[in-house]
Amino acid sequence: MNIAVLIKQVPDTETVIKIADDGKSIKTDDIKWIMNPYDEYAVEAALRLKEKTRGKVTIISTGPQRVVESIRTALAMGADEGVLVDDPALEGSDVFGVAKALAAVVKELNPDVILCGHRAVDYDEGQRGAAVAEMLGLPHIPFAVAIDVDDGATKVKVDRPVEGGKMSLEASLPVLITLGGAHAIWNPRYASLPGIMKAKKKPLATKTLSDLGIDSSEVGPDARKIRIISMEMPPEREPGKIINGDLDTEGKAKELVRVLKEEVKIL
């Protein structure tokens, strides 16, 4: 089975976000970059499918050269090849610009299954998976928490959550699946030391937009359908109150009940 995984590099989730001087982007000076956690789940899911079907896993990303490190991480986990689309014209693109580049790479690979995160935990847009599927005319299934493939590798079965329960779906191939769930479900494997050594020798191609036959006017800031005009920090919370430390446990419990009644008004 031929599997493609779309990964994005995002700021470490530990990052304290600060707004840049232009008022509509974030300060990136001190950021540590990591693979988007949901994309890490996608790599793990791809490797499990590869193990079952003796397939091949290709990692695809767009961004500057720093992204190579995240692709190498995926290769060290066990993926086979990487493709990075690095083109300055892509910078400042919206969903469509990025999805165009990703779709062009995917198309050349002609995979049976395309996996990606359901959202990148930076701008939390959750749109690129569906956009890539749409551009390729493929069906997609969102928020997967379990993926299984039949023995002949002709169909996938996917579980996804619905509010208050879960749904099982079946799809013929090719299909794009976005990964949901949490770390505890996918438990993405760590890169082993031999894995890291091997990853250095695995093929990793860098492409530009012209390699993919995309005109730079189709992407970038000027082609955006939607754009950020300003950013703001959440409203400061009033400094919290510690409920009187002199009270005994029962006294504190009574005081909290009073708060819930009189201030929060839920009792």
Next chain:
Amino acid sequence: MAGGVCVLTEFQDGDFRKVSYEVASEGKRVADALGCDLCAVVLGSGIGDKAGVLGKYGVSRAIVADDERLANYTAEAYVPVLSEILKELEPDVVLLPASLNGKDLGARLAAHLQTGLAMDCTEFKVEDGTIKAKRPLFAGKCFGWYEWDSSARPQIASCRPNVFERTVVDEGASAEISAVTPAVPSELKVQVVSVEKEEGGKIDLTEAEVIVSGGRGMKGPENFKMLEELAQLLGAAVGASRAAVDAGWRPHSDQVGQTGKVVTPNLYIAVGISGAIQHLAGMGSSKYIVAVNKDPDAPIFSKADYGIVEDLFKFIPIFTEEVKKAKG
């Protein structure tokens, strides 16, 4: 009839999900500010004349596509039906719920119509005859205001559940219903095999008014019974930190935070949770935050409106008794 605001509702298991009324109410406010009409599109199965109720929230017309094949959402079945209807309506603005299905539908629909989508919005304003949308970024560590290019129509935005107020504008009103025959594709490559709902109609965290969450301080899965009892009394849903989920004490769907659910309840009670930055991002927009932790220096207290420095195993049972008394 071009222009106007159109809301997409969520109809499941014989009724509208609550978030549909929130979206309709916000749709009405936006339509009023733009000086235009509000219509709704209802997809599902067994809708009958139930869509009339949307009139209460200001919907003048509801376009209803009632079909067994639309009983359960898949993008593959829904998007062609909706895009056909929207091509006819040509609305300027489309609002839909940022529920699980709504998030997915919005993304595919926007790609299909080649227009912009603002995901999971928490506020709208109307300026110069168009809308601007505010949405959380980095799970709420900051916010961004968005505008659409003039070539991007309709302007599509999904609305975060539990944020927009439900407002009945006319108790007696009923929306005019137009039934359409939905253009469901004859061959679908994605099939729904089964849907399982949890017993007792568990409230989803993203839609809960009150959440009681437990962390590593709970020490083990059995102790969550304590939080479940308290939650029951408060009409709350139970959440968890990643540490509690990673330990296998709680299901993954309970995880609150940057890589779990981002929640905005009226009240969030954090019990035995330290308040790591990823957790704070996911619940920091709650209206009221209460923290119970035995460590007075726990970072959660910096976000809490009310902090209780106590051993949770001592405090929670006594507090639960007091709540019982208060409820009589």
